[in-house]
Amino acid sequence: MASTTPLKSNREKLINGIEGLYKSDWNSDLVIKGGSGKEWKVHTIIVCLQSKVFKTKCKNEWQVSDNNGTYTPKPGAFTDSLLSLKKDSQQKVIELTDEPDLLIDQLVRFLYLAKYDAKFCKTTESPWGPMQFHLKMFIAADKYDIQDLAGYAKQEFLSKLERVDSPADRRDFIHAVYELYQASPASETELRAKAVEVGTSNSYVLLDDGLKEEDGKENDLTFHRLLREIPEFGDQVVVALSAAFAEKKKNSVGTATYRCEGCRSQFVITNGRCDVKIHCPECRKAARKLW
């Protein structure tokens, strides 16, 4: 008899099943090993379906090529499931020695749950703020060719980039921009353009923080140091600031004298803008520029 369970519910069950694998090492057949020695027991099918780099790594490790370049499984690899149950059987391992544990934690989480958790960034133990962390995830996505993760991390990064309200946010921003230019693919022009935009519109407060911190914290990365050390970023901020200044100057009329069209009284406005209508301070009627 055909089941009456709705299709959506079936899909949910399937997704729940995959999510369940995240919390269990049942039938896991692959180990991801971090630089600290920590291990994550994972499933080849989950990992290799999403990452072309891991898929290739698995190929090299478990398969041998013949003269024609055709890959065939190594004897005793995944063809013989009984072997993997033996304690002394060879464990399949992907070593990510360059990656911090915190990052691998979230990378594995994403592979199973299609999202990761950045809550730890708010704790004092976190080595990174949210912007730095999302950027690190984006860089990892590019490195291991996990397209969905790249899209997810990029959106998360952009959504945090605007918030430079607190000193902690601004510190996070400065370090994230540094890493953005050092480690992320240069083709990512959207992220860089946004960083320049945020850096320019907040340059006053970002520079001010640096001046306050200058004594005693010589080695800390300030916004001023960032502008000097990443000329590609610094140049663009300076150009954008100059353009904004020129625009302001163009629209400014300096000191001008006006006469009210109503009560005829004269008054002087300093640093007024020619694109803004001037009103009489006495009667609020429109005023006309005299000189």
Ligand SMILES: [Zn+2]
């Ligand atoms: Zn008036």
